[in-house]
Every structure is written in structure tokens, then in C-alpha cells.
Amino acid sequence: MFTTSRGISLVLALAISALTVAFLFLMEDATPTLLVVAGGISFSVSYILINVTLEFLIFKEIANIYSVLEKIQKKDYSAVTDKSDSLSISPLKKINKTINTYAQAKNKEIETLQKNAEFRREFIADISHELKTPIFAAQGYIHTLLDGAVDDKSVRLKFLKRAAKSLNSLDKLVHDLLTLNQMESGEIKFNFEKFDLREMIHEVIEDMEHKASKRQVLIRFFYDKEKTFITHADKDKIFRVCQNLISNAIKYNNDGGEVEVHLKPHKNHITVEVKDNGKGIPPEDIKRIFERFYRVEKSRSREMGGTGLGLAIVKHILEGHKTKISVSSTVGKGSIFSFELPLDKAAMEVPPKAPSTV
Numbered sequence: 252m253f254t255t256s257r258g259i260s261l262v263l264a265l266a267i268s269a270l271t272v273a274f275l276f277l278m279e280d281a282t283p284t285l286l287v288v289a290g291g292i293s294f295s296v297s298y299i300l301i302n303v304t305l306e307f308l309i310f311k312e313i314a315n316i317y318s319v320l321e322k323i324q325k326k327d328y329s330a331v332t333d334k335s336d337s338l339s340i341s342p343l344k345k346i347n348k349t350i351n352t353y354a355q356a357k358n359k360e361i362e363t364l365q366k367n368a369e370f371r372r373e374f375i376a377d378i379s380h381e382l383k384t385p386i387f388a389a390q391g392y393i394h395t396l397l398d399g400a401v402d403d404k405s406v407r408l409k410f411l412k413r414a415a416k417s418l419n420s421l422d423k424l425v426h427d428l429l430t431l432n433q434m435e436s437g438e439i440k441f442n443f444e445k446f447d448l449r450e451m452i453h454e455v456i457e458d459m460e461h462k463a464s465k466r467q468v469l470i471r472f473f474y475d476k477e478k479t480f481i482t483h484a485d486k487d488k489i490f491r492v493c494q495n496l497i498s499n500a501i502k503y504n505n506d507g508g509e510v511e512v513h514l515k516p517h518k519n520h521i522t523v524e525v526k527d528n529g530k531g532i533p534p535e536d537i538k539r540i541f542e543r544f545y546r547v548e549k550s551r552s553r554e555m556g557g558t559g560l561g562l563a564i565v566k567h568i569l570e571g572h573k574t575k576i577s578v579s580s581t582v583g584k585g586s587i588f589s590f591e592l593p594l595d596k597a598a599m600e601v602p603p604k605a606p607s608t609v
């Protein structure tokens with residue numbers, strides 16, 4: 252009983268009224284009626300004041316703190332909201348507010364840790380799966396050779412070539428993973444320089460011609476011959492971006508398909524567009540193709556030697572250039588991947604001729 256606000260108020264009010272009556276009793280002209288009235292008034296006033304003070308200033312705040320703690324214990328962080336008045340001078344309200352803020356900060360921290368743990372789990376599962384495929388294939392060919400196939404001249408070379416192809420994919424996978432990791436941790440530095448985007452794309456297309464001709468895919472390059480396409484970017488990395496986009500446009504095209512590369516100059520930037528008339532990408536997959544290891548048709552992409560890391564690397568490289576990749580695609584019709592790079596205007600201005608002297 253004495254731990255409730257009413258119990259404490261009752262005891263304190265009784266003590267105050269007893270003291271008041273005792274003090275008045277010492278006075279000579281104090282009548283019994285006066286003593287009773289004074290005792291009654293002092294008791295009621297003290298009871299009400301003490302009770303209100305305890306109930307509203309202390310017990311209510313303590314109850315709030317308990318409810319917050321209970322919610323934290325039940326891991327119900329969402330319900331923990333800050334209702335306290337920030338201008339309040341009550342220390343209990345301040346404690347309540349501090350607990351609220353602390354619980355919300357911890358809630359965010361826990362959510363981030365849970366997301367990271369989930370991401371790590373998924374990443375390790377993906378990576379193990381991806382590594383397993385080429386290792387398993389190379390292992391199979393080598394063991395078959397060791398088990399006797401090495402004596403058969405006709406299969407020896409074929410199996411060795413296949414084992415080497417699997418090991419090449421493994422090498423590409425590890426290399427791409429390292430690149431991605433170094434980019435994410437900021438270890439890879441960007442070396443910006445001025446270069447001719449048109450010349451660079453010609454080089455990429457030349458590299459790809461062989462791959463495209465194997466599937467009778469025609470690559471066409473469109474640009475305005477009157478214009479210059481000098482940009483300021485990391486040449487090697489932009490080479491890699493174009494290489495992956497053009498390579499994808501060939502890989503995910505139909506035999507006999509077409510790939511168009513367009514260079515479009517604007518006032519301050521150049522747009523690079525890689526267009527194909529291949530399979531296209533379903534709308535539900537478009538957002539996910541930039542995730543590591545995400546492939547629309549898993550078996551087909553792997554068959555083509557893809558690791559599913561190409562577009563993740565492209566995204567990181569373009570982010571490092573403060574630009575981004577855009578994609579639009581229609582299933583059965585094809586896809587368009589595009590990005591922008593700054594146009595170096597100084598290179599467009601022809602320097603005035605020096606006056607000739609005799």
C-alpha cells in the first residue's frame with residue numbers, strides 16, 4: 252500500500268495535519284473546533300497536492316519508462332516513440348527521452364547488422380555455387396584423362412581444352428570479384444584523363460568483331476563525323492564498361508542479330524548508347540541485373556561464360572564517374588543500355604592561328 256502514490260500521500264498528509272494540529276494545540280486560544288477544522292483542511296490539501304505531484308510528475312513518468320523498457324525487452328522497437336516534451340525540466344522525462352532515443356538508435360544498428368549478416372550469408376552461398384561450377388567441370392575432365400582417356404589421342408586435346416576453358420572462367424570470376432571488392436572498399440583509384448571516346452569504342456568493337464561474327468551478329472557504330480567526342484574519364488575503366496555492354500548485346504542476342512552503338516553529343520555531355528535487337532529483359536528482372544551474380548537465364552548465361560558480375564562492375568565504375576547506367580528493354584525486341592560522360596568543350600574549340608611573320 253505504501254508503495255502507491257495514494258499510500259504515500261495518505262501517510263505524508265496525516266503527518267502534516269498532525270504537525271499542524273500539534274502546533275495549534277500549543278496556542279492558548281485554540282478551540283477543539285479550530286483544531287478539527289485545521290487538521291481536516293491541512294490533511295485534505297496536503298493529500299491532494301502530494302498525490303497530484305506523485306501521480307503526474309513521478310509515477311506516470313516511471314510507468315512510461317517501464318513500458319518503454321518492456322517494449323525493448325520484447326524487441327518491439329517500432330512502438331517506442333518519443334512522446335516526451337523536449338523542453339521539460341523533469342529529470343524523469345529526460346531519462347525517458349534518453350531511453351527512447353537510445354532504443355531507436357540500437358534498433359537501427361540491429362537492423363543494419365541483420366541486413367549485413369543476411370547479405371554475407373547470401374554472398375557466401377552465391378560465391379560457393381559460382382566457384383563450384385568451373386572447378387567441378389575442370390576436375391571432371393582431368394580425372395577422366397587420368398583414368399585412361401589420356402591415351403586416347405582424339406579426346407585428349409578436347410578434354411584438355413575444356414578443362415582449360417573452365418579454369419579460364421574460374422580465373423575471370425576471381426578477377427572480377429577482386430575488382431568489385433576493391434571498388435567497393437575504395438582501393439581502386441580512378442585515373443582521369445582526356446581521350447577520344449569514338450576511338451576507344453572503335454577499339455572495343457574491333458576486339459568484339461570475332462565474337463560477333465561467330466554468331467553472325469552485326470555491330471554498327473553511329474556518330475556525327477563533324478563532331479569531336481573528347482571526354483574526361485578513366486579510359487581503361489570506361490573501356491571495360493563499353494566492353495561489357497557490347498559483349499552483353501552480342502551474347503544475349505539472337506544469331507544474325509544486330510548491335511548498334513550510338514554516340515550522341517549534347518551541350519555538356521556525350522551519351523553512349525548500346526542497343527540490341529535480342530532477347531530483351533523481363534521488367535521484373537531489370538532492377539536486379541546490376542546485382543552480383545544475378546542472371547536472367549542462369550544456365551544460358553553461364554553457358555556463355557558469364558559470371559554475372561559484369562553489370563555490377565559497370566555500375567560501380569559509372570558511380571565513380573558520378574554518372575549512372577540507364578536501361579530500357581522489351582522482351583522479344585531488345586534492350587538499350589546508355590550512360591553519359593562529360594564532353595570536353597575545350598577540345599572542340601579550334602585554337603586561333605598564330606599571325607604569320609615574314
Ligand SMILES: Nc1ncnc2c1ncn2[C@@H]1O[C@H](COP(=O)(O)OP(=O)(O)OP(=O)(O)O)[C@@H](O)[C@H]1O
Pocket residue numbers: 427495499500503504527529530531532540545546547548552553556557558559560561562563586
Ligand atoms: N543486352 C542484354 N540483353 C538481354 N539480357 C541481358 C543483356 N545484358 C545483360 N543481360 C542479363 O543480365 C545479366 C547480368 O549481366 P552481366 O553482364 O552482369 O553478367 P554476365 O554477362 O552474365 O557475365 P559477365 O559480364 O560477368 O561475363 C545477364 O546474365 C543477362 O541475363
Ligand SMILES: [Mg+2]
Pocket residue numbers: 495498499557561562
Ligand atoms: Mg556481361
